[in-house]
Amino acid sequence: MRICVYPGSFDPITCGHMDIIERIVDMFDRVVIGVLQNREKQPLFSLDERLGYIRRCTPGYENVEVEAFDGLLVDFARAKNALYIVRGLRAVSDFEFEFQMASMNKKLYPEAETVFLMTNTKYSFLSSSMVREVGRWGGCLRGLVPGEILPDLMKRLKNSL
Secondary structure: OOEEEEEEOOOOOOHHHHHHHHHHOOOOOEEEEEEEOOOOOOOOOOHHHHHHHHHHHOOOOOOEEEEEEOOOHHHHHHHOOOOEEEEEEOOHHHHHHHHHHHHHHHHHOOOOEEEEEEOOHHHOOOOHHHHHHHHHOOOOOEOOEOOOOHHHHHHHHHOOO
């Protein structure tokens, strides 16, 4: 069974994230979306909100699980019996950091492979931090975040100023 972990903070999930998810559900038998609880970062959305948003966006995918994790990604992947770690790339600028992370993950978990997927070019500029900033100031998020969460997200972001 081909199992992958698609990790991230997803603060919040964007259409760029969904683009990757929609492609990997056909590539792997099981997709575990790992939502990072990073003690070094202060996310705008709580862990429960982020998990809930992703679950609302992925109900039609029977092979998708959404779970929180903290600590090392390789420990999470190993616990899920995942031999693949999926990372999305928006631009060449993402690659250097992602390559370093993939190399460290390979050292710590040699059995696992990192799979890089380029996001659709229409999302190459998109990031969760950009969504948060635009939403805080009342900008239009249509086409940037999944429609399933758009109204809730816009309301929540407008109230975060």
